[in-house]
Amino acid sequence: MNLDINVSDKDSTAVVTLAGEIDAYTAPQLKEQLLPLTKESGKVVEVNLENVNYMDSTGLGVFVSALKSTKENNSELKLVQLQSRVMRLFEITGLTDIINIDSTVRGGS
Amino acid sequence: MEPFDFIEIKVPAKSEYVGVLRLSTSGVANRMGFNYEDIEDLKVAISEAMTNAVTHAYQEAEEGEVTVGFGVYDDRLEVMVADHGGSFDLGKVKAEIGPYEQSEPIENLREGGFGLFLIDALMDKVEITSDHGVIVLMTKYIQENKVGLDDDQISTTQ
Numbered sequence: 001m002n003l004d005i006n007v008s009d010k011d012s013t014a015v016v017t018l019a020g021e022i023d024a025y026t027a028p029q030l031k032e033q034l035l036p037l038t039k040e041s042g043k044v045v046e047v048n049l050e051n052v053n054y055m056d057s058t059g060l061g062v063f064v065s066a067l068k069s070t071k072e073n074n075s076e077l078k079l080v081q082l083q084s085r086v087m088r089l090f091e092i093t094g095l096t097d098i099i100n101i102d103s104t105v106r107g108g109s
Numbered sequence: 110m111e112p113f114d115f116i117e118i119k120v121p122a123k124s125e126y127v128g129v130l131r132l133s134t135s136g137v138a139n140r141m142g143f144n145y146e147d148i149e150d151l152k153v154a155i156s157e158a159m160t161n162a163v164t165h166a167y168q169e170a171e172e173g174e175v176t177v178g179f180g181v182y183d184d185r186l187e188v189m190v191a192d193h194g195g196s197f198d199l200g201k202v203k204a205e206i207g208p209y210e211q212s213e214p215i216e217n218l219r220e221g222g223f224g225l226f227l228i229d230a231l232m233d234k235v236e237i238t239s240d241h242g243v244i245v246l247m248t249k250y251i252q253e254n255k256v257g258l259d260d261d262q263i264s265t266t267q
Contacts, residue, residue, distance in 0.1 A: 001128030023131070024124035024160040054131070056153050057223035058160060085149050092230050093223060 002026065003052075005033050013044045019051035022059035031062045038069040038077060045070070050081035059086075060093060067099055078102065114181040122163050122173040122192065127156050130177060134188070137179050141186060143251055150231040151249055155188055157224035158245040162192030165243065185233075185250045193242040 003026035004019040014037045022030060037045045045066070049055075063079065070077045080102040082090070090096045118133055120126040134155045138148045155177070162175045173193055180187035229235050234248040 001131075021128065023156055024127045024163055054152065056156050056160070057227050060223055089153070089227065092227065 003030060005030060007033060007037070009037065012042055013046060015046050015048065017048045017051075021054040022052060022062070023054065023056055024058045027058035027062050030059070031065065034062060034066050035069055038066050038075050039073050041074045043073075043075040044078065045075060046078045046080060048080050049083065049086055052086055053083060055086045055089060057089075057093075060089060060095060063099060064095070076100070080104075111182065116179040116181065118177045118179075119174050120159075120177070122165075122175050124160070124163050126175075127159050127163065130159050130175075131156050133177075134179075137181065138186060141181060141251060143186070143249070147249060147252060151186065151188075154228045154231045154247055154249075155190065157228050158188075158190035158247065161224050161245070162190060162243065165192055185248055188247045188249075189244060190247075191242060191244045 001023075002020050003022055006017040006019075008015045008017070016034060016037070018030070020026065034045070034047070037043060047063075052059075063077070067077050069075075078100045079090075081104065082101065087096075087101070090099065090101060095101075116137060118130065120130060131152045134151055135148055138151050143151065159175055159177070176189075176191045176193070178189040178191075180189070225235075225237075228245065228247060232247040232249050236246040238244045238246075
């Protein structure tokens with residue numbers, strides 16, 4: 001029940017690869033790593049969620065605050081390779097219209 | 110009275126135990142014959158309820174615990190999540206929940222407060238009382254004819 005966070009920060013693009021579960025326990029760790037990346041003007045922050053098999057509203061909160069930060073700092077946030085379960089939460093909450101999410105959805109695991 | 114099995118779990122009101130509760134939920138729901146999709150819904154809803162209780166305990170600087178009761182019926186699972194801390198303003202909480210509106214400016218987006226909205230969206234019935242601490246009572250019925258996403262068949266609920 002942990003979350004592995006791997007950051008590959010090269011030039012104008014930072015790729016954040018996540019594996020595990022995003023919940024009340026792991027969301028603060030994610031926020032701590034993700035937010036500083038969005039503070040750099042012109043930066044594209046791509047978050048790969050292919051191996052995230054559980055997420056709840058605490059994860060949504062982190063991505064909303066990262067999105068706000070990109071607007072303030074002129075950077076960009078992109079979520080890619082979401083599992084269908086995780087994608088569903090963004091759909092239910094209406095966030096698919098607001099956050100840049102790659103619609104290529106991965107199957108559930 | 111309708112017969113049912115009852116399971117009670119007490120965990121410290123700390124975020125590191127939300128995952129423990131999630132695994133317990135998955136075990137109970139799996140035994141009852143819920144399909145994959147509904148088990149995932151239950152995991153999210155119950156985690157949300159406990160996250161609320163943990164956040165509440167944290168704000169009040171309490172060293173409390175969260176009590177979770179599972180009522181296992183033939184056709185449904187009733188889950189009660191009780192936080193024995195102080196009460197909260199239910200009206201205020203209800204006013205804050207709901208989906209995002211596309212027209213809303215990004216600066217106004219809430220970063221929290223999605224928990225109860227998700228519980229409501231994922232469960233069949235939700236009741237909240239806040240007289241003595243906060244108690245969330247949630248019900249989910251077992252769907253007989255649903256096919257999970259993992260199966261090769263086409264789901265009739267899409």
